[in-house]
Every structure is written in structure tokens, then in C-alpha cells.
Amino acid sequence: MRTEYIPVCRPLLPQAAAIADYIRTIDARRFYTNRGPLTCLLEERLAGHLGQPAHVVRTASSGTAALEVAILAAAGSRALPSKDRRLALLPAFTFAATALAVERCGFRPHFVDVDATTWMPDPDALLHHPLIGQAGLIVVVAPYGVMPDMRALENLQAATGVPVVVDAAAAFEQILDHPELISPTVPVMVSFHATKTFSTGEGGAVLWDSREGQDRVVQVANFGFRGSRECRIGGTNAKMSEYHAAVGLAMLDSFTDRRRDYARVARLYRDLAAGQDLGGRLHLPPAVSSAYVLFEAQDGPTFLQAETTLLDLFVETRRWYESGLHVQPHFAREGQDPLPVTADLSARLLGLPVFPDMGEADILSILAALRAALSVTTLVTQG
Numbered sequence: 001m002r003t004e005y006i007p008v009c010r011p012l013l014p015q016a017a018a019i020a021d022y023i024r025t026i027d028a029r030r031f032y033t034n035r036g037p038l039t040c041l042l043e044e045r046l047a048g049h050l051g052q053p054a055h056v057v058r059t060a061s062s063g064t065a066a067l068e069v070a071i072l073a074a075a076g077s078r079a080l081p082s083k084d085r086r087l088a089l090l091p092a093f094t095f096a097a098t099a100l101a102v103e104r105c106g107f108r109p110h111f112v113d114v115d116a117t118t119w120m121p122d123p124d125a126l127l128h129h130p131l132i133g134q135a136g137l138i139v140v141v142a143p144y145g146v147m148p149d150m151r152a153l154e155n156l157q158a159a160t161g162v163p164v165v166v167d168a169a170a171a172f173e174q175i176l177d178h179p180e181l182i183s184p185t186v187p188v189m190v191s192f193h194a195t196k197t198f199s200t201g202e203g204g205a206v207l208w209d210s211r212e213g214q215d216r217v218v219q220v221a222n223f224g225f226r227g228s229r230e231c232r233i234g235g236t237n238a239k240m241s242e243y244h245a246a247v248g249l250a251m252l253d254s255f256t257d258r259r260r261d262y263a264r265v266a267r268l269y270r271d272l273a274a275g276q277d278l279g280g281r282l283h284l285p286p287a288v289s290s291a292y293v294l295f296e297a298q299d300g301p302t303f304l305q306a307e308t309t310l311l312d313l314f315v316e317t318r319r320w321y322e323s324g325l326h327v328q329p330h331f332a333r334e335g336q337d338p339l340p341v342t343a344d345l346s347a348r349l350l351g352l353p354v355f356p357d358m359g360e361a362d363i364l365s366i367l368a369a370l371r372a373a374l375s376v377t378t379l380v381t382q383g
């Protein structure tokens with residue numbers, strides 16, 4: 001039996017040699033942060049890859065920080081939302097950072113359910129939501145990197161007057177392939193965390209085709225300063241350092257190869273799983289981010305058995321969004337709609353291992369483990 005453990009995620013960032021030249025420029029300039037030359041170069045090069053003008057990309061120290069500054073820049077420069085618009089409508093089907101950012105900006109999360117096919121809140125349901133009149137913010141999440149219909153969200157924002165911000169933490173590749181997703185009115189956050197496909201170690205960015213909006217993002221990310229050391233609007237310190245920008249630039253230098261590696265892994269998964277009964281289906285890149293391979297079990301018992309059997313066989317898995325934010329202790333007392341789809345998806349979606357240098361043998365082991373789990377489930381339910 002195989003005894004080597006397969007981790008769910010095994011980030012691979014640029015090696016020292018690839019970063020060294022960038023670090024030397026930092027040494028020579030003694031310019032370490034505060035939108036230094038490497039940070040600006042990273043923004044310019046990212047914008048270039050997106051075929052967009054430079055202002056469209058504004059970096060931040062993390063994805064969560066980028067989400068906070070996007071919210072503050074979009075939902076108004078006041079430190080706190082107005083009393084009668086304290087709520088933020090957002091899905092529970094996401095990572096904790098989404099609701100934490102909402103809270104840090106002074107809003108109270110109210111969790112809404114997601115659509116069973118898009119895995120996102122339905123813009124039309126948000127438009128007619130009974131609490132929309134008390135909402136000062138709507139956050140929509142691009143689950144596992146699947147982007148929402150941005151035009152529908154622009155229309156939702158225009159129709160309700162409620163600012164909409166998108167947590168697209170894992171959607172960098174999807175946006176790279178479809179830069180038309182970048183909006184002039186609805187800001188989009190992406191994460192450059194090590195577990196995401198494009199990484200600066202820690203980092204993130206706001207993508208927004210609004211010069212004025214991005215000027216506010218920069219101001220909010222730097223203590224509310226603009227041109228002077230006077231704090232004019234609520235803000236924080238969300239700036240990316242030059243060292244992180246160096247990692248990002250080195251990553252960008254070889255990102256074509258990285259995408260090819262990820263595509264190879266996705267193809268292996270798809271080809272090796274073809275025609276097999278796994279007790280569910282796989283969601284693979286490019287439909288989802290290359291950072292994820294998801295097993296959607298046909299039902300709850302199959303999911304639980306898969307999770308147990310894979311662990312027994314030294315395959316790490318992850319419930320990336322746990323059981324939904326509404327059941328996490330910190331958020332359990334917040335308002336929520338009935339969340340049947342969130343509950344159902346959370347009880348059936350299992351993150352399988354994926355990393356850029358993954359080999360065929362690992363994938364064969366994982367698929368064999370899924371089949372083994374299914375035979376146990378079948379035995380149990382028949383017996």
C-alpha cells in the first residue's frame with residue numbers, strides 16, 4: 001500500500017534565483033514599500049496581461065485587505081455605514097475572509113443562499129430581497145474562481161443604489177481569459193495568497209476600470225492620505241511591500257509555464273477519470289480555478305465516506321468553504337435566510353489534491369481511493 005501522503009495543496013512559488021535580481025533593485029534603491037517601483041511595475045504588467053490600462057489594477061497586502069479597501073472605496077468613504085443601511089447581503093457559501101472584511105468595514109453580515117447551478121446568489125433574488133432597503137453593501141463571491149455575470153451585478157447596483165463588490169479571490173485566471181469581466185462600476189478583488197494560482201506569498205488586488213474609484217482604493221489603503229499626511233477618509237494600511245511585488249514579478253515571468261503545468265494536471269484528472277463511476281462528478285479547471293479540483297458527491301453519505309476513505313489512504317482533502325459561514329461560531333448569530341442550497345453543496349463538495357507538479361501516479365491513487373469509498377458506501381447502503 002502507498003504510504004506517501006498526498007497534500008490537498010502544495011504551493012510552488014518562484015525560487016530564490018528567480019527573485020534575486022528584483023531584490024537587488026530593492027537593495028540599491030532602499031525603497032521598500034508605499035507603492036514603490038516594483039509594486040507599480042507589477043500593477044502595470046498585470047494590467048498589460050489583462051489588456052487594460054494600468055489604473056485597472058491596484059495591489060494590496062492580502063486578498064482580504066483588498067476586499068476591505070474595495071468595500072470602503074465603493075460603499076463610501078465614511079468610516080461607518082449609515083445607521084439605516086447597516087446590513088451587508090452576502091453568501092454563506094464562501095471562505096471566512098469575505099464576512100470578516102464586511103464586518104471590519106462596519107457592516108453586519110446577512111447571509112443569503114446561492115443558486116444550485118451557479119453556486120452564487122441570484123442577482124434577481126437580491127434585487128427583490130426583503131432586506132434590500134436596509135442594505136448598504138452587497139458582496140457576491142466567485143466560488144472556486146467561477147465568475148458571476150458582471151453585467152447583471154452592474155444592473156443590480158444601478159437599480160438598488162446599493163454598492164456591489166465581488167470577492168473573486170480565486171478567479172485571477174478566469175479574469176485573465178475574460179478581461180471584459182472587469183467593470184467600470186463594480187470592483188473585483190483577487191487574492192495572491194500562496195494557495196491561489198498566481199501568488200506573491202501574501203497579496204491581492206482590486207480590479208476596477210474606474211480611475212476615481214482606484215484613487216480612493218489607493219487612499220483608503222494608505223491611512224486615508226492623499227498627497228499629504230492628512231487623514232481625510234477612513235482607511236487602513238493595506239499596501240503591498242516591494243518584497244512581495246518582487247515575488248509577483250518573478251511569478252509573472254514564468255506564469256505561461258505555470259498555466260501549462262496546471263492545464264496538464266487538469267487534463268490528467270479528466271482523462272484518467274473518464275468513464276469511471278466515482279459516486280459523483282468532478283469539477284475541473286478551467287471551469288473552476290486551477291487551484292481546485294472538486295468532487296461533487298451524488299449524496300451526503302457518499303461524500304462522508306469519500307472524505308474518510310481518502311484520509312485512510314493518506315490523501316488529504318478539504319472542505320474549502322466548510323459547512324457555510326452561517327454555522328461558524330463567530331457568525332452563527334448573524335442574520336440569515338434559509339440556506340438549503342448552501343447546506344446541500346457544503347455537504348457534497350470535497351476539495352481534492354491539486355498542485356502544479358502533480359504526477360499521474362498521485363491522480364490514479366486519488367481516483368482509486370474514490371472508487372474504494374464508493375464500494376464501501378454501496379455495501380453499507382445495500383447491507
Ligand SMILES: *Cc1c(COP(=O)(O)O)cnc(C)c1O
Nearest residue numbers: 062063064095097169191192193
Ligand atoms: C483565498 C480567499 C480569500 C482570502 O484571500 P487572502 O489573500 O488569503 O486574504 C477570500 N475569499 C475567498 C473566496 C478566498 O478563496
